[in-house]
Amino acid sequence: MTEMVNEQNEKDVYVRAYTAMVLSRTFDKKIVTAQRQGRIGFYTPSIGQEATQVGFSMALDQKDIIFQYYRDVALMIHRGVPIEVILDQIMGNEEDESKGRQMPSHYTAKKYNFMSVQSPVATNLPLAVGAAYALRYQKKDTVVVATFGDGSTSTPDFHAAMNLAAVFNLPVVFLCENNGWAISLPTDKQTKVEISEKAAAYGMKGIKVDGNNFIETYRAAMDAVERARTGKGPTLIDAISFRMGAHSTSDDPSKYRSESVEEGSEKDPITVAEDQLKSLGYLNDSLIAKIKEESVKIVNDKFDIQEKIPPPEPKTMFDDVYAEKNWIIKEEEDDIL
Amino acid sequence: MNMVQALNSTLDHVMSKDSSVILLGEDIGKDGGVFRVTEGLQGKYGEERVIDTPLVELGIVGMSVGMSLMGVKAIPEIQFQDFIYTAFDQIINQMAKMRYRSGGGFTLPMVLRTPYGGGIKGGLYHSQSGEAYFAHTAGLVVVTPSNPYDAKGLLLSSVESPDPVIFLEPKRLYRAAKVEVPDEDFRVRIGEAAKPMEGDDITVVTYGSMVPTVLNTMKKNSVNADVIDLRTLLPMDVNAIISSVKKTGRVVIVHEAPRTLGMGAEISALISERAIEYLYAPILRVTGPDIPFPYRLEDYYMPNETRIMKAVNRVMEFR
Numbered sequence: 244m245t246e247m248v249n250e251q252n253e254k255d256v257y258v259r260a261y262t263a264m265v266l267s268r269t270f271d272k273k274i275v276t277a278q279r280q281g282r283i284g285f286y287t288p289s290i291g292q293e294a295t296q297v298g299f300s301m302a303l304d305q306k307d308i309i310f311q312y313y314r315d316v317a318l319m320i321h322r323g324v325p326i327e328v329i330l331d332q333i334m335g336n337e338e339d340e341s342k343g344r345q346m347p348s349h350y351t352a353k354k355y356n357f358m359s360v361q362s363p364v365a366t367n368l369p370l371a372v373g374a375a376y377a378l379r380y381q382k383k384d385t386v387v388v389a390t391f392g393d394g395s396t397s398t399p400d401f402h403a404a405m406n407l408a409a410v411f412n413l414p415v416v417f418l419c420e421n422n423g424w425a426i427s428l429p430t431d432k433q434t435k436v437e438i439s440e441k442a443a444a445y446g447m448k449g450i451k452v453d454g455n456n457f458i459e460t461y462r463a464a465m466d467a468v469e470r471a472r473t474g475k476g477p478t479l480i481d482a483i484s485f486r487m488g489a490h491s492t493s494d495d496p497s498k499y500r501s502e503s504v505e506e507g508s509e510k511d512p513i514t515v516a517e518d519q520l521k522s523l524g525y526l527n528d529s530l531i532a533k534i535k536e537e538s539v540k541i542v543n544d545k546f547d548i549q550e551k552i553p554p555p556e557p558k559t560m561f562d563d564v565y566a567e568k569n570w571i572i573k574e575e576e577d578d579i580l
Numbered sequence: 581m582n583m584v585q586a587l588n589s590t591l592d593h594v595m596s597k598d599s600s601v602i603l604l605g606e607d608i609g610k611d612g613g614v615f616r617v618t619e620g621l622q623g624k625y626g627e628e629r630v631i632d633t634p635l636v637e638l639g640i641v642g643m644s645v646g647m648s649l650m651g652v653k654a655i656p657e658i659q660f661q662d663f664i665y666t667a668f669d670q671i672i673n674q675m676a677k678m679r680y681r682s683g684g685g686f687t688l689p690m691v692l693r694t695p696y697g698g699g700i701k702g703g704l705y706h707s708q709s710g711e712a713y714f715a716h717t718a719g720l721v722v723v724t725p726s727n728p729y730d731a732k733g734l735l736l737s738s739v740e741s742p743d744p745v746i747f748l749e750p751k752r753l754y755r756a757a758k759v760e761v762p763d764e765d766f767r768v769r770i771g772e773a774a775k776p777m778e779g780d781d782i783t784v785v786t787y788g789s790m791v792p793t794v795l796n797t798m799k800k801n802s803v804n805a806d807v808i809d810l811r812t813l814l815p816m817d818v819n820a821i822i823s824s825v826k827k828t829g830r831v832v833i834v835h836e837a838p839r840t841l842g843m844g845a846e847i848s849a850l851i852s853e854r855a856i857e858y859l860y861a862p863i864l865r866v867t868g869p870d871i872p873f874p875y876r877l878e879d880y881y882m883p884n885e886t887r888i889m890k891a892v893n894r895v896m897e898f899r
Contacts, residue, residue: 310646342683351682358649359682363673369642370674376643377650380602380628387646399666403639410634563684564718566742569771569815572718 254525260301260321260457261516261526262534264293267317268506268513269538270326271488273546274333278492282550283333287348291455291487291504293317294512295420296390298460299482302468303388308374310358310367310389313348314420318390324355326545336552342562343555348491365395368404368417375413375471386471390418394425396438405479409445414471416464417479421454422486427499439481447477454482455512458519485510584754586728586761587617587693590735591655593765595625601739602647604631604640605657614659615695615754637667641692645674648690653739661696661748662708675744676719688744691735696724697789697836698868698882699752703875709837709868711788714746715814715846721770722814724748726791728759730811733768741770748813750789757792773817775824779804782892783824785847786834787813790883794834797885803892813843821847822854829860830895834883839867861898864891 271288278286289296296318303309303322311318319329328340332350335343340351341359351359361367371389378385395401396419408415419438423430430438442449448470452463460482467478487504489496496503504510520526561568561576568576581589595601603618609632612619622630633640637658644654658664664671671692678688698707714722721743725731731749738745768774776795782803786794787810798805806824810816825831831851833844844865851863866883874881 308650340683340685341681344683345681349681351685353682353685359678359686361673361677361681363669366642366669366674369639369670370646370649372639373643373646373648373654374650375646377602377647377652380652381650399638400642400669403636403642406634407636407639407643563680563682565679565721566687570818571815 256301257520257523257525260297261520263297263321264317264457264513264516265534266326266538266541267293267296267320269535269542270316270320270329273542275488275492277546283347285347285492286333287314287491288488289314289316291485291512292420292422294457294516295454295460295482295484297321298454298457299418299464299480301457301461302464303386306356307386307388308356308358308378310371310374310387311350311360312364312367312391312395313360313362314392315350315390319350319352319355319357322355322357324352324357326541327549328352330545330549331552334549334552335554336549337555338552339555342559344560365391365398365400365404367391368395368400369407371415372404372407372411372413375408375415376411379414384472386414386416386468388416388418390420392425393419393421393423393430393433393438394428395419396441397433405441405445405447405477408477409447412474412476414474415477416467416471417477419479419481420484421481422484424486424490424500426490426494437481439479442479447479449479449481451481451483454484455510455515456519457512457516484512487511581728581761582755582758583725583728583731583749584615584617586732587735587749588619588621590732591618592621592624594736594739595621595629598653600651601653601655602629602631603655603657604633604644606633606635606640606659608632608657613657615751617693617749618657637663638670641667641670641675644690644692645670645678645688648688649678649686654690655739656690656692658692658694660702660706661694661710662705664694664710668713671714671720671746672717676717679743680719687742689742691738691741691745691747693747693749695749695751695754697750697752698873698878699789701875701878704873707873707878709835711748711813711837712842715843719744720814721745721812722748723770723812724750724788725768725811726750726753726788726809727757728761730768730774732761733766734770734811736765737767737770748788752789753792768811771812771815771817773811773820774809775806775820776809777805777807779806779828781805781828782830782832782896783808783821783828784832784834784892785810785821787811787843789836790834793883793885794888797888800885801889805892816847818850818854821851825851825855826858829858831859831863832866832888832891832895833863834866834888836868836882838870839865840870842867861895864895866891
């Protein structure tokens with residue numbers, strides 16, 4: 244195993260990771276509540292996947308490129324994407340990078356090397372493969388990551404991307420954030436074999452890891468990222484976690500699911516992280532309480548500020564279809580506005 | 581040179597000028613592509629820049645999108661347009677929408693080349709004309725040359741386009757005609773139609789594989805026609821169509837793709853909206869029928885002189 248961090252830094256790195264997990268959880272709870280209040284249209288929470296996302300993020304460089312899916316708020320927060328940027332997208336306001344064009348949870352954060360999220364699942368995977376090819380061609384020391392859920396592994400895009408990445412031996416890490424569910428379907432109705440085992444069929448390394456444990460996920464990610472960075476090719480990580488809530492705010496899991504995970508239970512990845520960090524002596528109850536309190540204040544304050552930002556001007560909806568508007572779009576713009 | 585030679589030498593030229601250009605597709609390397617458009621290029625530029633990919637259209641398009649996002653100019657080839665449908669999601673949901681959904685942050689200057697259309701005894705999976713699917717999608721540019729000169733000029737413009745281009749090559753015309761193609765760079769502007777024949781009596785709007793058929797028919801039957809070769813299907817040159825219709829007052833539209841909701845329907849609607857008061861006769865369409873493409877009977881499928889003249893005569897004789 245690669246030396247992860249030196250001991251002096253380890254406390255800072257781990258506490259920072261924990262703080263990102265808490266901030267993400269606080270954010271998710273706030274947005275789900277706001278959706279119930281009619282202040283937000285839709286949301287796909289990351290609740291239950293914080294350790295997977297943060298543990299993975301810890302292994303990456305800032306220059307690495309992420310083709311993320313729609314459930315990666317903890318990953319974004321840990322990578323330094325400001326809460327405001329995430330809120331602007333969810334609200335679709337005039338400061339949203341995509342100008343209010345996509346439904347909530349479809350983020351773009353170019354400055355932070357997050358690409359642009361699409362709704363059809365797994366179609367980001369072939370893009371990640373192409374990006375990795377281009378970056379290697381340009382002799383850049385950059386790793387490309389694609390994240391997706393377990394449902395994505397059933398798609399042709401998944402198989403195409405895995406095969407291409409392996410054939411071309413590309414610096415890609417595929418992170419399956421396996422939370423056990425693809426909307427209403429459990430993983431065992433999605434696939435007959437372990438997802439990590441699929442890697443062997445393509446000739447790449449597959450790693451199954453406890454995605455509720457951020458340190459274990461971090462180690463697995465370090466291994467995969469190093470393989471990518473040193474020319475040893477792609478890796479598929481199957482990070483097993485537990486979707487604690489609904490697929491989205493439009494979903495009612497009580498229709499298809501009997502068991503649930505309570506916040507603060509021993510299956511909650513944040514509780515797992517607290518136990519780990521307490522036993523390492525990096526956290527105590529008062530520090531935990533302080534981090535949680537600060538998270539609530541940050542999220543509430545930023546939500547109230549961003550909520551006041553108006554929607555984009557109607558005329559902006561005709562921008563960016565092409566580099567320049569063609570006559571068709573110009574005419575339709577004149578007609579409608 | 582013929583169209584294959586024009587495309588080949590243009591790709592060669594573009595690659596020699598710009599090291600960020602990468603070609604990818606099935607059998608495009610040693611084999612030079614099944615139509616030989618990329619012949620010799622892998623030998624010259626290496627396997628890293630002329631990539632023989634595994635057999636997966638959605639992967640070829642998806643990879644090209646990812647490459648282009650990173651500043652590589654990807655020029656993928658789909659062996660036959662008929663095989664593009666497994667990559668349809670990548671084209672419609674990724675390629676066409678990247679600029680829009682990222683608020684202009686991410687752009688995709690890529691050119692997706694593919695041969696299309698019938699006339700080569702290819703049966704129903706090697707003969708389809710799917711241009712309407714692409715021309716219905718905001719975010720794409722769709723072009724189709726009808727001769728070697730335009731093939732070079734349009735390809736150079738497409739490579740320079742800041743937007744993703746679907747470059748449809750009428751395979752029936754790949755080796756149909758040899759014309760003079762200048763060595764030096766020249767551009768055929770995207771969005772600009774050509775008028776290979778001028779006349780006052782009738783406007784015939786066509787493009788791609790049907791252009792030579794229409795021109796031969798008009799010449800042979802001494803029709804005094806204004807023939808418009810669209811060259812770009814999205815965005816099409818509406819001014820060229822309307823100004824011609826205002827002159828002639830009579831219109832026939834000819835394309836190989838099926839009629840229902842094809843390009844002809846759009847052209848006809850544009851004329852109705854803008855120039856109905858100039859029309860002396862209904863607008864007629866001569867197209868492929870709304871059936872899958874038949875192998876042994878392809879000569880009956882594709883618009884020919886007889887069918888074109890039948891429509892022209894109906895329009896000319898309408899009172």
